[in-house]
Amino acid sequence: MWREIFFFELDFRLKQLSTYIFGIILFLFGFLLVNILGGAFSAVSVSIISGGERVFLNSAFVNTTLMERVSIFLIFIIASFVSSMLSRDMENKAYYFFFTKPISKWSYITARFFANMLLVGVINLMMVLGMFIAFYMPWIEGEYFMKPQLLNYLTPLTHIIIPNIILIGSILLGVFLITKKSAYVYVASFFILTAYLIGRNYIGNIENRLVASLIDPFGISALSEVTRLWSVAQRNTQPIPLIGLLLWNRIIWVGIGIIILCLCVVKFNLKWISTDNSKTKKASKKIAVPEDFVIPPIRYGLTTSIRQFFTMLTFNLRLIFKSFPLYLLTICGIAFTVLIVIQHGTIYNTRTLPVTYNVAEAIALSIPLLMFLIITLYTGELSWKSKDFKYDGFLDSTPTSNLSFYLSKLTALIILQIFLLTTFIVAGLVYQTARGYTEYELNTYISLLFGINMPYYIIATILCLFIHEIIGNKYAAHFVFIAIFLLQPLTEQMGLHHTLLQFNTTPRVVFSDINSLGNNLTGYIWFTIYWSFLAILIVYFTVINRRRGKNDFSFQRLWGRMKYRNNYIFAVVILFLFVLTGGYIFYNTNVLNAYMSPKRAERAAAEFERKFSEYADLAQPKITDVNLKVDIYPCSRDIHYQGTYSLQNKTADPIQEIHVMVPCSVEKKKLLFDREHRLTVKDEDFGYYIFEFTDPLMPNELINLDFAASIISRGFSLSENSFINKNGTFIHSTYFPSIGYNDRFEILSPRTRKRYDLPDKKPFREIDDPAGLSRNYVSHDADWITYEAVISTSEEQTVLTSGDLIRNWSDGGRNYFHYKLNGIMVNYYAILSAKYSVQKEIFNDIDIEIYYHDKHDYNIDRMMNGVKQSLTYYENAFGPYPHNVLRIAEFPRYGSFAQSLATLIPFSESIGFIADIRKDKVDYPFMVTAHEVAHQWWVHQVIGANVKGALTLAEAITQYSALMVMKNEFSRDLFRQQLLYDLTRYLAGRSSESREENPVYLDEGQQYIHYSKGAMVFYGLSQYIGEDTLNNALKRFVADKRYQEPPYTTTLELFEYINIPDSLQYLLDDSFMKITLYDNSIKDAVKTKNDDGTYTVNAVISTAKYYSDGLGNTEKAELNDWIEVVVYDRVFGGGGSISRPIYSEYLRFTEEETELSITVSSNPTKIGIDPDYKLINMMPYNNTIELK
């Protein structure tokens, strides 16, 4: 009988349209995905997977990563199959037939379950098929794919998808059997999906990776644990091994799935359906109709329609709000939101304060899933209620207008959304209060959630109602709706970049305490109007096409209804308004402002390079002095500037022509040299101008360039300028003219370069390249400049830029500021203008000033402390600070970074000003401050040549310097935590390298190298040779290279300053010149108490050293290295306990396994090999062990 039921179920499913819809959608999804990855749409960057351009796009690793994400879809397909599997027996009363036959419950449940799950698997295979077929498409860039191997497609199925189908299916079946309602199956789907998302966010943070890998039901954590530190080479060649943690995870969770299934069957009772008939009993009571009953006269008209509307609205609202799953989903949604809110804005594991915009934004980020599920569920319920309960025929025959039917549903669903958003706002307020934050800003909640988010959901609801009207199957409609919104991001990857073409998409509005709703608000409003007109059209077609009775969709009927009473005129008017609004938007985004799709920008960059790169090495004069006059108009968001550059011919030859580049975004450009010249090339498309001189500029001769231009804001655009703001303007020197060809505009991606037939290009020149040595890495057109600026702004704002404030005055309702730098600086500066509060202190004769938004005074003392401690350490270690003033200035959170310019550190409001620093958390406002202050030495005094390793000099030493300041400020545990963070960032970074990993001294701008590994190896070196020894070397280096003229210095020159004993020479080579990885771990350790009260620790230590090439191919290296071994005891205090080193020695290790016996005086609790990460350990979590 099992077989018969199994095939009956298969046969039934195969006759359902929804099965094919699911299959086709997944097939298309797989097909599109590979096409996008394979460059069919020539999108600029595809960041669907991490792994870089060197990872084959159909390797087992990539396929598994993609399919793991697609398993999100499967939850809804499984939910749809499971809920209809048994509910249709209820709806069709088929259970009378089934349960009177000699069918065992095992057969009844398991045969149908496995038939459905088999189909889910087959539907998933359709995606695999789509991916597989796509590879053979002629337009696919084949070199990024390996020869397809069946195993690479099947292992994701066997390792991830099939076990997950069994698990999810069993859980959902259990839920259905307990609740007997399909709504609860969707609630459970949401729970599972939430668990999946939480898992992705949180499990990665659990330090105990063994536990993390086993408790994750979907195997994601175990999978990433197995592949986490794979090199590019491994990602390309290795199949996903079903071993270790991944194997155990799968066994555990498939086992749990099967147990749940068995329990479902055991608990299942064949009388199960007929027992739930309390309502039926009630309904079966006969209603006696009085004999004198007279049907009241019915008046048709607006009043009747309004009354009908309210009656149906009340009915619908009752249906929604009496539904228990709604509250379950809301509670689950709130729990999920709280988790997101807690994590939102977290940096270095340190949370932000629950300021209102942060909480509101986290709510907005966390609710889409819930909102879509609720929209799907309740739109389905309202649309299909009458059909499910078989009274649709009666209802459709009543004299009720389609519009009343429709509006009652839509209004009920909008009220539902208002209820949900209000609930979330209340939850947000409770969360803020719980964390002791009481500066509530209800208007921020309302504007962000109701103003910015809600229109999106209303339009989505309108689409959902339309889909349910068009597709005659509830579950298929559910899936199609969810699929549309999940697949929508792919439209951009397919080349539909313009927001006008992406349904229900608007420019992103980012709230900032400094600049409120920002510059995208106008664009947002217009786009919302535009999509609203389309939504009205959808409403029109949904209403006019409403099926009454058993009719199927028919164009004839649709056209007939459109013609009735000239209904079509309404549609035409709305269509006209839709097109008109679209036209106005287009005028703003494409005519008033320049719109460039990523593809066009890419093409333009290629054309620019082809046209002008021949001038890349052309000798040009260098800027030596910058004098600016800038007028900022925050209200209109305009800037007018004029200025003068002094240029000097620093070459040995005369210069006949000067090339000037001016950003295309500036207008009314004027360029004038103070000697006779002729404009020979004027390329307005690229802002490239070539001036030829009658008399060439002789060596050392000076020339002045006067310039003027304006930056005018007009209408609204898609790439809204976020630098010129009503409050919080922050512009860089890139807005001003530059001299010579600038290769920063060239395309870097090897794959894209190939697409445009551009020659290979490395991000940085070779370390001994003469052209690279002739300029510094920050500025191609200047060495060191003097700088002076007079800048005006509106009367309530303050202007900040590099230099001393010489004078400040007001005139004509505007504020003027005259700044002049004492000394010289690199040619990179910025101008900020905002309403500021300020905290000032004088420290070591240096004016320290912190300018901040008046509400953001939470961490100013920490930053001030950071500046003072940094100045103290750096002046002592590297030499004097060269200026009189050092300022920190807050800017709006459109950028999340801080940067260091001469005397000025712009600092984003999102990375420190609202950090919630607790005792055991990384004080990153302090840390970032220490980093940026260090740049005042490492960039603003010593700068590397524009060759490989430039950023090691700029960023690695800077971060090392900051680490040293932090070491004095942070506890040992916190400092170690920071080192571990850097190490894991390096290891993860090298796994997704898109080019080749370089050794530290040849870093090519790879952040994971210069920020993370670079800082770590400098720190490690300082611990091996002594902090003072290294700092003295750096001090001498600064003294020699300070404000150096070309040729600029390199990392190789730096190493000549470091005196290192012969015994440690290998360390310098391994750390900086090679890619060296250690695998050091404590295999076993025990302690015994000796008679004299001392303790002996016996440990087995495993050590290994590997050298890696740029692709991650490793080979074992001979080990003869000094590695630190530390034994700790545990001491108490400060509200907890901490580990204290009681034994610390550098021991020479030569063997793979070493047995050690160490005697210590107090009770040891832990032993570690290189516990403070002075070496690069590729398995960083096994280097310490608690003692038994």
Place this chain on the structure above:
Amino acid sequence: MKKIMTVISMLAMIVVLSAEQSLWEKAMEIAAENWNWIPRLTTTTSETKNLKSQELEGSTELVVKHNLYEGIIINELVTSSINGQEESLEEASKRYIEILQRDNTPTRSGMFFHVPGEEFTLKNNGKDKQISGFDCIGFDFSYRDEESKKKSSGTVWLDKKSGAPILKEFSPDKNPRFVTGIDMIMHYHYNPDNGEWYAKTVDSNVHISAMGRKMISNTTVSYSEHWRYHN
């Protein structure tokens, strides 16, 4: 004449009140100057007696060392004994874990950092006493601790000359469960020559009534080898 007397008495009251005020201000200044003293050693001895039979129920002695390690004041167990028997440090560490984990970082908190007001009342009780060679004047107080939110009241004795608190006798307003009364006396060390001031000993008598038995526990906590914590 009556009027003159009234004026004189009012003036006298003002003088007395302002003298009290200035004495307390001096006490606060001394506390502010000496907020960061940490004892190197804390010795706690405790004896519990049955009130009815006057028999010794038990005694403990605990010595804890306080050192600075990476900015944290760590608490290390030196010795521990129960009823005269020394116990292993491992065992004692488990038993006294809460005491050991305690955050002993000095803060500028406590009644000596407050001006009398709503949560803290202070009144001269008109009594004089010589304590440890200092001529002291007594002030009755009632104080609610900011952190623990617990209220206590008693008498604090200030050196008439310098205002330095020399002794504090006090009891909590609310007793813990099974405790019927607590009396505490805190002795302070004060050196007028260099201004050093810190807590020296705390004697406490705790009356316990549980399961029909009445007991008294006498505890003395002595602080020694003081050093300054620099924040």
